[in-house]
Amino acid sequence: MDALKLISNSSLKNDVPAFEVGDTIRVWVRIKEGEKYRLQAFEGTVICKKHGGINETFTVRRVAHGCGIERVFPIHCPSVDKIEVIRTGKVRRAKLYYLRDRVGKAAKVKEAIQK
Numbered sequence: 001m002d003a004l005k006l007i008s009n010s011s012l013k014n015d016v017p018a019f020e021v022g023d024t025i026r027v028w029v030r031i032k033e034g035e036k037y038r039l040q041a042f043e044g045t046v047i048c049k050k051h052g053g054i055n056e057t058f059t060v061r062r063v064a065h066g067c068g069i070e071r072v073f074p075i076h077c078p079s080v081d082k083i084e085v086i087r088t089g090k091v092r093r094a095k096l097y098y099l100r101d102r103v104g105k106a107a108k109v110k111e112a113i114q115k
Contacts, residue, residue: 015082016075019058021046021096022089022109027060027073028081039081042071045089045109047096061099063107068100088112 019025026043044062047070051057056075061068073080089109099107 019085022091024086026084030079030081
């Protein structure tokens with residue numbers, strides 16, 4: 001347990017942008033195919049953030065061809081190359097699991113006004 005505290009106190013990734021639940025983000029994931037690596041983008045809405053610290057994960061949801069896809073990413077995972085914030089959302093919940101039941105325009109998140 002002390003080893004995890006030492007790792008969490010030292011900064012692993014400082015280039016992680018500040019994003020919250022409801023934001024639309026693009027996650028670049030490093031995928032190994034044979035001996036080569038390539039980057040693949042996964043863009044969607046952040047529906048939850050869990051744990052915190054070194055074990056922090058976030059779930060990104062998108063709808064592709066009428067089918068909902070959710071992926072859970074650890075923030076400090078070496079396969080996550082970079083995270084881009086596309087737009088910020090205005091929500092009043094910590095978890096947006098209710099978006100799973102909605103389709104079309106009802107599944108949209110309002111955009112936060114930047115000042």
